[in-house]
Every structure is written in structure tokens, then in C-alpha cells.
Amino acid sequence: MVPANPPDHYFPDPPTAGRRRGSATDLPTQPTAASWNSGSSPPRVATRSAASTRQVPDPVAIEAARRSCAGLSRDDPYLARRFYDHLFVLAPGARQMFPPDMTVQTERLFAALLDAVDAMDNPESVRARLRALGAAHARRHQVTEDMYVHVGQALIRAVREVTGDLSTLTASAWASVYQWLADEMIAGARESGHDR
Numbered sequence: 001m002v003p004a005n006p007p008d009h010y011f012p013d014p015p016t017a018g019r020r021r022g023s024a025t026d027l028p029t030q031p032t033a034a035s036w037n038s039g040s041s042p043p044r045v046a047t048r049s050a051a052s053t054r055q056v057p058d059p060v061a062i063e064a065a066r067r068s069c070a071g072l073s074r075d076d077p078y079l080a081r082r083f084y085d086h087l088f089v090l091a092p093g094a095r096q097m098f099p100p101d102m103t104v105q106t107e108r109l110f111a112a113l114l115d116a117v118d119a120m121d122n123p124e125s126v127r128a129r130l131r132a133l134g135a136a137h138a139r140r141h142q143v144t145e146d147m148y149v150h151v152g153q154a155l156i157r158a159v160r161e162v163t164g165d166l167s168t169l170t171a172s173a174w175a176s177v178y179q180w181l182a183d184e185m186i187a188g189a190r191e192s193g194h195d196r
């Protein structure tokens with residue numbers, strides 16, 4: 001049952017088959033010693049993701065995620081900027097991972113997200129790219145699996161704020177779409193042997 005006004009961290013979890021160790025947008029359950037999350041909010045950590053068992057989001061969720069961003073221009077950096085503002089509040093330690101000038105970075109991350117959402121009718125067309133991106137994140141940027149939780153939360157906060165769409169449907173749609181993207185990236189990191 002989805003509450004009428006779910007908190008940002010409430011992400012309904014689609015059914016999975018087989019083994020499940022948690023997911024990128026699960027509500028964190030234990031304190032963490034990870035130094036990158038050194039904000040004033042209680043420490044959070046995610047359980048590891050069952051990347052290989054995750055289902056592709058259903059077409060209704062994909063369509064709702066697309067619709068919520070339909071009016072936004074890819075060249076408009078405002079959504080991306082708000083996303084990073086939220087991320088660095090949720091996880092201040094993440095700031096040092098990014099360059100001082102975020103202009104190029106904001107464009108890249110959102111282009112990748114929106115391209116993936118566009119291509120999700122044919123998940124095979126984006127899976128290999130996402131896995132390579134996940135492997136590169138772990139190897140080159142030292143991104144760990146628990147970091148995906150904060151990125152998911154920041155994304156949904158930014159989409160809600162910038163589009164003004166506060167509906168449960170849109171929040172759940174983005175949660176399941178992001179979950180799939182993150183799980184593919186995490187699977188890529190694991191396959192490459194660079195997961196942490």
C-alpha cells in the first residue's frame with residue numbers, strides 16, 4: 001500500500017525473482033561509517049543490490065517518468081543543478097568527488113539519464129552502456145553501491161521540485177526507473193570486479 005504523500009525515501013519495490021539482497025533505493029537500515037556521507041542527518045547505508053534479478057520497469061512507469069520531464073529542455077541545467085544541490089545536502093562528502101565547476105557534469109549525467117529513459121522500450125539497447133558506465137564509476141570515480149541510494153533520492157526530490165508534479169505515481173515511476181538504471185550500473189561494476 002502506497003501512502004498518499006510518501007516521503008522522499010518511500011520507493012515501492014517491484015517484485016523480483018530469486019535472491020534479493022536489497023536495492024539501490026531501499027530505505028537504509030543501518031548506520032554507516034562511510035566518510036562520504038558526513039551530513040547532519042542520521043547516517044544511512046543501503047543494503048547491496050540484487051542487480052541481476054531486477055525487472056525492467058513496466059511501460060506505465062516508463063511513460064509516467066517520460067511525461068514528467070516532457071516539458072523540460074535537455075539544455076536547461078536547472079533540474080540538474082537542483083539535483084546536485086539535493087545530493088550534496090543528503091551526502092556532503094560526495095561534493096569532493098566532483099569538479100569545482102559542475103557545468104559539464106550536470107549536462108552529462110542528465111543526458112545519460114534521459115537517454116536511458118527514452119530507450120527503455122528496448123532495454124537491451126542501453127544495458128551494455130549502463131554496465132560499462134557502472135564499471136567506470138567504480139574503477140575511475142570510486143563510486144560505491146551505497147552511494148546510489150542518495151543519488152536516487154536527490155533525483156526524485158529534484159524532479160518533484162522542478163516539474164511541480166508531486167503525485168505518488170510520478171515518484172514511484174522515477175523510483176522504479178532509477179532502480180533499474182542503478183542496478184544495471186551496479187551489475188556492471190560487479191562484473192568488472194571493481195565493485196566496492
Ligand code: HEM
Nearest residue numbers: 094097099105108109112113136141143147148151181182
Ligand atoms: C543512474 C545513475 C548514474 C548515472 C546515469 C550517471 C551518469 C554519469 C555520467 C554519464 C558521467 C560522465 C561520464 C563519466 O565520467 O564516466 C558521470 C560521471 C560521474 N559520476 Fe555518475 N552517474 C550515476 C550515478 C552516480 C553515483 C551514484 C555517483 C556517486 C556519487 C556518481 C558519481 C560520478 C562522478 C564522481 C563522476 C565524474 C565527475 C567528473 O569528474 O567530471 N554517479 N556519471
